[in-house]
Amino acid sequence: MRHTAVCVYEHTQDYTIDHFGFLEDGTFKQRYLVADKHWKQPDGPILFYTGNEGDITWFCNNTGFMWEIAEEFGAMLVFAEHRYYGESLPFGQDSYSDSKHLNYLTSEQALADFAVLIQNLKNTIPRAVHSPVIAIGGSYGGMLAAWFRMKYPNVVLGALAASAPIWQFPDMVPCGDFYKIVTQDFARSGHNCDANIRKSMETSGLQWLSEEFSLCAPLKSVMDIAIFKNWLQETWVNLAMVDYPYEANFLQPLPPWPIQVVCKYLGFDPTVSDYQLLHGVSQAAKVYYNYTGSSSCLNISQTATGSLGLLGWFYQACTEMVMPMCTDGVQDMFEPEEWNFQAFSDECNAMFGVRPRADWAGIVYGGKDIIAHSNIIFSNGGLDPWSAGGVTYNITDSLISIMIPDGAHHLDLRYSNDNDPPSVREARALEVKYFREWINHAPKTPRTAPTP
Numbered sequence: 001m002r003h004t005a006v007c008v009y010e011h012t013q014d015y016t017i018d019h020f021g022f023l024e025d026g027t028f029k030q031r032y033l034v035a036d037k038h039w040k041q042p043d044g045p046i047l048f049y050t051g052n053e054g055d056i057t058w059f060c061n062n063t064g065f066m067w068e069i070a071e072e073f074g075a076m077l078v079f080a081e082h083r084y085y086g087e088s089l090p091f092g093q094d095s096y097s098d099s100k101h102l103n104y105l106t107s108e109q110a111l112a113d114f115a116v117l118i119q120n121l122k123n124t125i126p127r128a129v130h131s132p133v134i135a136i137g138g139s140y141g142g143m144l145a146a147w148f149r150m151k152y153p154n155v156v157l158g159a160l161a162a163s164a165p166i167w168q169f170p171d172m173v174p175c176g177d178f179y180k181i182v183t184q185d186f187a188r189s190g191h192n193c194d195a196n197i198r199k200s201m202e203t204s205g206l207q208w209l210s211e212e213f214s215l216c217a218p219l220k221s222v223m224d225i226a227i228f229k230n231w232l233q234e235t236w237v238n239l240a241m242v243d244y245p246y247e248a249n250f251l252q253p254l255p256p257w258p259i260q261v262v263c264k265y266l267g268f269d270p271t272v273s274d275y276q277l278l279h280g281v282s283q284a285a286k287v288y289y290n291y292t293g294s295s296s297c298l299n300i301s302q303t304a305t306g307s308l309g310l311l312g313w314f315y316q317a318c319t320e321m322v323m324p325m326c327t328d329g330v331q332d333m334f335e336p337e338e339w340n341f342q343a344f345s346d347e348c349n350a351m352f353g354v355r356p357r358a359d360w361a362g363i364v365y366g367g368k369d370i371i372a373h374s375n376i377i378f379s380n381g382g383l384d385p386w387s388a389g390g391v392t393y394n395i396t397d398s399l400i401s402i403m404i405p406d407g408a409h410h411l412d413l414r415y416s417n418d419n420d421p422p423s424v425r426e427a428r429a430l431e432v433k434y435f436r437e438w439i440n441h442a443p444k445t446p447r448t449a450p451t452p
Helices: 056-061 064-073 107-124 140-151 177-187 193-200 206-212 222-241 258-263 274-289 310-317 341-352 360-365 385-389 422-440
Strands: 009-016 027-035 046-050 076-080 133-138 158-162 376-381 399-404
Touching (some): 009 107, 027 056, 027 107, 046 056, 046 064, 046 107, 046 140, 056 076, 064 076, 064 422, 107 140, 140 158, 140 360, 140 376, 158 422, 177 193, 177 222, 177 258, 193 258, 193 274, 206 222, 206 274, 222 258, 222 274, 222 385, 310 341, 376 385, 376 422, 399 422
Parallel strands (some): 046 076, 046 133, 133 158, 376 399
Antiparallel strands (some): 027 076
16 A cells, blocks of 8 residues: 655745754744645644654654544644754754854744644644644654643643654663664564574675775775675665665665565575675665665765655754763674764864763653653554653553564654554554543633633
8 A cells, every 4th residue: 555645835934943043043934834735724733743853854754644544534634844954954054064054943942833833834724723733743742742842831742752752862761772773673584584694794895895895986994894894784774774564765765675685695594604694784785775776876975765854863962962871792793882972082082173961852852751741642662763762651641652573763753554554553543542532621712801
């Protein structure tokens, strides 16, 4: 079953570049998309997608859950683009020119954009003044959805935070859990699959590797080998994220259950030769990068769709989104690497001229102390490595965890499919149930001012 959503109205709105200071009084045009075909007036609900680190049209067309429930709820759909991504560039072509121009790329500024956008929509769309708003997002967008409800409960009634690693910050979860889950995904998908990936990290032969993997640019140095290994590691991580039960084209065009397909090339016994093993690894990598057969060579400088704004995300990781990761080569299939905050900080300083604030996200968003909040659903897939930093248990009766054992990265936000596992069907039904409860119990704002 294939679907293509069309966001029928594209708008821009002038917004303040700096919501929290008064010296920088410039504005920029933020893009947002609206679909109101099923909206019931007056006061039908608004399902509001909190945009991620990329082009909003891409997220719009990959969030089928919202499109499928719009008619049932009589809802207007709004997809808001995150500042500095897609076409929402505060300083136009200069937005990424230096750290001075990048200074306003923060989650706090983005949330304020969203809050102002909703207020403007209610002020300008007739009969939307009292429409309840539910925030929805996946991955970083899911983090934003949860934080939006926490920071602006006067603006959003509730939030669905899908695959949202709001605890993947220093001293909140073990830094190695992310890569353990990646490894478990491969271990369960084929005989010796994880063991052979671990063994393949001992690579050699620059020319042979370049030819075997059909690389666009040949490997020429020890540094190139390091880049190559990081590229392979990110490939396995991305496969774990998008291990969907049907053909999909989220990060790359892929077959159903792509890790199972990959592992068919990696089922060797321990006596396998290095060359035979690396041939299997090259075939496995080509499942991810060349499933359609349309690529003449593999580019190790890119691992995902160009719709993602990787440079912007690197900057965010180098400022407030500090997410420790580490590997030990024993409980995971990767070369051992400790989390070294100082080395990470030095790398950020060299790249952007800024240093990260390791504890800031925990301070500004509460870390694990979020019991005072309400009306947030945290959904996580058992196959998704980002669940390591997610909320995977109920905190209160209104801070709900929904686990999807057979689900990869925000599978519940994607269009329904005949091959969906029962666990994701049940998850979506639960999410709809909570949405309805929130809307039915929403406070009724008076339509007119009370008489003195």
